[in-house]
Amino acid sequence: METAAEDGTKARSGDSRVVTMREVAKKAGVSIKTVSNVVNDYEYVSDATREKVTKAIDELGYIVNVSARNLRRGQTGVIALIIPDLQLPYFAQLSSLVITEAKKLGLQVIVEPTLYSRDGEIAALHDGRHAMLDGAIFSPLELGQEDVAQLEVDYPLVLIGERIFTDKVDHIATENVEGAKRATGYLVQTGCRRVAVLGVHPGEKVGSAGLRFQGYKEALEENGIDFDERLVVPAGMWHRSDGVSAMNELLDSGVKPDGVVALNDMLASGAMHAIQMHGLSVPEDISVIGFDNSDDSQYLSPALTTIAPGLEAVARLSVKVLKNRIDGVAPFDSTDPVFRKVSSTLIVRDSTRRVIGR
Amino acid sequence: METAAEDGTKARSGDSRVVTMREVAKKAGVSIKTVSNVVNDYEYVSDATREKVTKAIDELGYIVNVSARNLRRGQTGVIALIIPDLQLPYFAQLSSLVITEAKKLGLQVIVEPTLYSRDGEIAALHDGRHAMLDGAIFSPLELGQEDVAQLEVDYPLVLIGERIFTDKVDHIATENVEGAKRATGYLVQTGCRRVAVLGVHPGEKVGSAGLRFQGYKEALEENGIDFDERLVVPAGMWHRSDGVSAMNELLDSGVKPDGVVALNDMLASGAMHAIQMHGLSVPEDISVIGFDNSDDSQYLSPALTTIAPGLEAVARLSVKVLKNRIDGVAPFDSTDPVFRKVSSTLIVRDSTRRVIGR
DNA sequence: ATCAGAAGTTACAACGTTGTAGAAGCGAAA
DNA sequence: TTTCGCTTCTACAACGTTGTAACTTCTGAT
Numbered sequence: 001m002e003t004a005a006e007d008g009t010k011a012r013s014g015d016s017r018v019v020t021m022r023e024v025a026k027k028a029g030v031s032i033k034t035v036s037n038v039v040n041d042y043e044y045v046s047d048a049t050r051e052k053v054t055k056a057i058d059e060l061g062y063i064v065n066v067s068a069r070n071l072r073r074g075q076t077g078v079i080a081l082i083i084p085d086l087q088l089p090y091f092a093q094l095s096s097l098v099i100t101e102a103k104k105l106g107l108q109v110i111v112e113p114t115l116y117s118r119d120g121e122i123a124a125l126h127d128g129r130h131a132m133l134d135g136a137i138f139s140p141l142e143l144g145q146e147d148v149a150q151l152e153v154d155y156p157l158v159l160i161g162e163r164i165f166t167d168k169v170d171h172i173a174t175e176n177v178e179g180a181k182r183a184t185g186y187l188v189q190t191g192c193r194r195v196a197v198l199g200v201h202p203g204e205k206v207g208s209a210g211l212r213f214q215g216y217k218e219a220l221e222e223n224g225i226d227f228d229e230r231l232v233v234p235a236g237m238w239h240r241s242d243g244v245s246a247m248n249e250l251l252d253s254g255v256k257p258d259g260v261v262a263l264n265d266m267l268a269s270g271a272m273h274a275i276q277m278h279g280l281s282v283p284e285d286i287s288v289i290g291f292d293n294s295d296d297s298q299y300l301s302p303a304l305t306t307i308a309p310g311l312e313a314v315a316r317l318s319v320k321v322l323k324n325r326i327d328g329v330a331p332f333d334s335t336d337p338v339f340r341k342v343s344s345t346l347i348v349r350d351s352t353r354r355v356i357g358r
Numbered sequence: 359m360e361t362a363a364e365d366g367t368k369a370r371s372g373d374s375r376v377v378t379m380r381e382v383a384k385k386a387g388v389s390i391k392t393v394s395n396v397v398n399d400y401e402y403v404s405d406a407t408r409e410k411v412t413k414a415i416d417e418l419g420y421i422v423n424v425s426a427r428n429l430r431r432g433q434t435g436v437i438a439l440i441i442p443d444l445q446l447p448y449f450a451q452l453s454s455l456v457i458t459e460a461k462k463l464g465l466q467v468i469v470e471p472t473l474y475s476r477d478g479e480i481a482a483l484h485d486g487r488h489a490m491l492d493g494a495i496f497s498p499l500e501l502g503q504e505d506v507a508q509l510e511v512d513y514p515l516v517l518i519g520e521r522i523f524t525d526k527v528d529h530i531a532t533e534n535v536e537g538a539k540r541a542t543g544y545l546v547q548t549g550c551r552r553v554a555v556l557g558v559h560p561g562e563k564v565g566s567a568g569l570r571f572q573g574y575k576e577a578l579e580e581n582g583i584d585f586d587e588r589l590v591v592p593a594g595m596w597h598r599s600d601g602v603s604a605m606n607e608l609l610d611s612g613v614k615p616d617g618v619v620a621l622n623d624m625l626a627s628g629a630m631h632a633i634q635m636h637g638l639s640v641p642e643d644i645s646v647i648g649f650d651n652s653d654d655s656q657y658l659s660p661a662l663t664t665i666a667p668g669l670e671a672v673a674r675l676s677v678k679v680l681k682n683r684i685d686g687v688a689p690f691d692s693t694d695p696v697f698r699k700v701s702s703t704l705i706v707r708d709s710t711r712r713v714i715g716r
Numbered sequence: 717a718t719c720a721g722a723a724g725t726t727a728c729a730a731c732g733t734t735g736t737a738g739a740a741g742c743g744a745a746a
Numbered sequence: 747t748t749t750c751g752c753t754t755c756t757a758c759a760a761c762g763t764t765g766t767a768a769c770t771t772c773t774g775a776t
Contacts, residue, residue, distance in 0.1 A: 068732035132424035426762035
C-alpha cells in the first residue's frame with residue numbers, strides 16, 4: 001500500500017508519483033517557465049501553447065506545489081484569526097464569515113483561540129509560527145489600552161473590536177455605543193419608560209460593556225428620561241444563567257421595569273426566562289431587546305428583537321484591508337492606518353411591543 | 359515606511375531584513391547545516407556549538423522559513439478540518455478541541471465549513487488546495503453511505519461521526535446508540551415510565567437521529583417498558599424552536615409524558631421552555647435529558663442533564679491517528695484502517711429527578 | 717602505537733517554483 | 747533592406763531549507 005520513494009521525499013500514498021512542472025513541460029513540449037506562465041495566467045502566451053499545456057496538465061493531473069511557490073514568492077496565502085474562544089457564538093459567527101471572505105480573496109485562515117489568556121494573546125501575536133503567515137486579524141479580549149505597544153508587529157495586522165484604540169494599526173470597529181443607543185431608543189418608542197439594563201461592568205469605559213452602557217445612557221438622555229441607578233444591573237459574565245440571576249435580582253428588588261436592554265443575546269435569553277418564570281409575559285409586561293443577533297436569537301420564545309452589529313461587514317472589511325496590506329496596496333486610497341466603524345442594524349422580532357402610533 | 363527590496367522578494371515592513379540560516383551560520387562560525395541541526399534538535403551537536411548557535415539565533419532574531427522547510431520536507435504541518443458549519447455549537451466545540459490537540463502535536467488547522475452543501479463537501483475533499491495540506495479530518499453531514507467512494511483520496515483522511523461507515527478509512531465514531539440508551543435508561547431509573555423522545559427522523563438508520571432513536575428503543579426494551587408510538591415526536595431540524603413546537607405538540611395531544619429524551623441539547627432547551635410555559639415544572643412534573651453537553655447546557659434553567667459524547671476524545675484520537683498517518687506510523691499498532699468508538703458520559707444536572715432508592 | 721567505531725561537523729545537491737533578462741520570431745515603419 | 751517594437755518563449759538563477767554521504771576528531775580497547 002505504501003510506496004517508498006528512492007530519496008528522502010515521501011510520495012503520497014496511492015498510485016501516482018507527484019507530478020511537477022518539469023513533467024508537464026516535457027509532455028507539452030515547452031519550457032518549464034511556459035507552464036508556469038500558463039498556470040499563472042500570464043498574458044503573453046499564445047492560444048495554441050496555452051491549450052497544449054492545459055491539456056498536459058489535465059492528463060497528468062498536475063497541481064502546483066504550494067510550498068515551492070510560497071518559498072519563491074515569499075508568501076503563503078494564509079492568515080491567522082486570533083480570537084478569545086471559538087465556542088462563543090459571536091466568535092464562531094465571526095470566524096465563519098472571515099473564512100468565507102478570505103476564501104473569496106484566495107486566502108486561507110488559521111483560527112487561533114487564545115482561551116481568555118493574556119499570555120495567549122501576546123503569544124499569538126508574537127509567535128514564531130507567524131513565519132508562515134501573511135498577516136493576522138486580531139480581536140483582543142484580555143489586552144487593553146495599556147498594551148498598545150504589543151500591536152507593533154512586523155507583519156500586517158488588522159485589529160477588530162473596541163478593547164484597544166490606536167492610530168498605528170488598521171482597525172475595524174463595531175457600533176457599540178450607537179447600537180445600544182438605538183436599542184434603548186427603540187424601547188422608548190414602543191412606550192417603555194422604565195428601561196432596565198443588564199450586564200453592566202461598573203467602571204469600564206472601553207470594551208463592549210462600557211460602550212454599550214454608554215449608548216443606553218445617551219438614549220435615555222436624548223429622550224428626556226431620567227437615569228435610574230436601580231434599573232442598572234451588573235453582570236460580570238454574559239452567559240444565559242447570568243441573565244437569569246440578574247433579572248431575578250431586578251424583579252425581586254421591587255423596581256418594576258417595563259423594558260430591558262440586555263447587553264448581549266445570552267443575557268436577554270436568560271432575562272426572558274426569568275420574566276416568564278415570574279408569571280409575567282414578554283413583551284406584554286416587559287419588552288426585552290438583545291445585542292449581537294446571535295444565530296439562535298431567532299429561535300428563542302418569543303423570537304428576540306436585537307441589534308445586529310454587522311459582523312459580515314467587519315469580516316469583509318478586515319479581510320479586504322489585510323489583503324491590501326499584504327499586496328502592498330493602500331486600502332481606501334490612504335497610506336495611513338484605516339479606521340472604520342461598521343454600522344449596526346435593528347432586527348425587530350417578537351420580544352418587543354409595537355412602536356406607538358404606527 | 360515601506361522598504362522595497364532589490365529583487366522580487368518583498369521584505370517585511372519594519373526595520374529588519376529577513377534573517378536566514380546562512381547569516382546565523384556566519385555569525386556563529388559554523389556551517390549552515392550545523393545551524394539546521396541545532397534548530398532541529400539533532401542529537402550529535404556539542405554543547406559548545408549548540409550554545410554558540412543558539413546565541414547567534416537570539417541575537418539576530420532568526421526564525422526558520424517554514425515555506426523552505428515545507429518544500430524540502432514535502433510537508434506543511436497544516437491539516438484541514440472539514441465540517442458542516444462552524445456556527446453550530448457542536449462543531450464550534452469540536453473545532454476548538456481539534457485546534458488545541460493539533461497544536462500539541464505541532465500541527466495547524468484550517469477549518470473548512472461546507473455550509474450544508476453536498477457539493478461543498480465533495481469539493482472540500484477533492485479541492486486542489488489540499489496540495490498544501492498534510493491531511494484532513496472530515497465530519498460528513500450531506501454525504502451518506504452511498505458516497506463511500508468519495509472518501510478514497512490520495513492524502514491521509516480521518517472520518518468522524520456516523521453518517522458513513524467503511525473499513526477503508528480511519529474512523530472515530532461516537533456512542534450515539536449507547537448514549538441515548540444510557541439517557542433513556544437513566545430516566546427510567548429515576549422513576550419515569552412514560553418517556554417521550556423528541557427530534558426523531560422517521561426512516562433514518564445511519565446518522566445521529568436514527569442511531570439515537572435506536573438507543574432509546576433499546577433502553578425501553580431492556581427495561582421492559584412498552585414502546586408507545588404516541589411518545590415519539592419527529593423534528594427535522596434540531597433548533598431550540600423545533601424543541602418548543604415538538605413539546606407543545608406532545609403536551610397538547612393529551613399524552614402525558616413524565617420524562618423526555620431530547621435528541622440534542624437545543625431541542626431539550628426548547629422542550630423545557632414549552633413545559634414551563636404550560637405551567638408544569640422541570641423536573642418535578644417532567645424530567646428532561648439532552649444530548650451533546652453543549653457549552654451552554656449548564657446555563658439553562660434548570661441546568662440540563664445530558665449526555666457528553668466525549669468530543670475531547672474524538673478530537674484527540676482523530677488528530678493523533680491523522681498525525682500517525684502523516685508520519686507513516688501505524689496507529690494503534692495496526693496497519694489497517696482504525697475504527698474507534700469514543701465512550702459517552704452521563705452528566706447529571708437539575709433537569710432530572712433523583713435515582714430511586716439512593 | 718594502532719585501529720574501530722562513535723561523536724561532531726560539513727559540502728553539496730536537491731525540493732519545485734518564479735523573476736529576470738534576453739533570445740527568437742514577425743510585421744510594420746523607415 | 748534595415749530597424750524598431752511587440753509578442754512569445756526560454757535559460758538560468760535564485761528562494762532557504764534539509765538529507766546524504768563523507769570527512770574529521772576523539773575515545774577507548776587491543
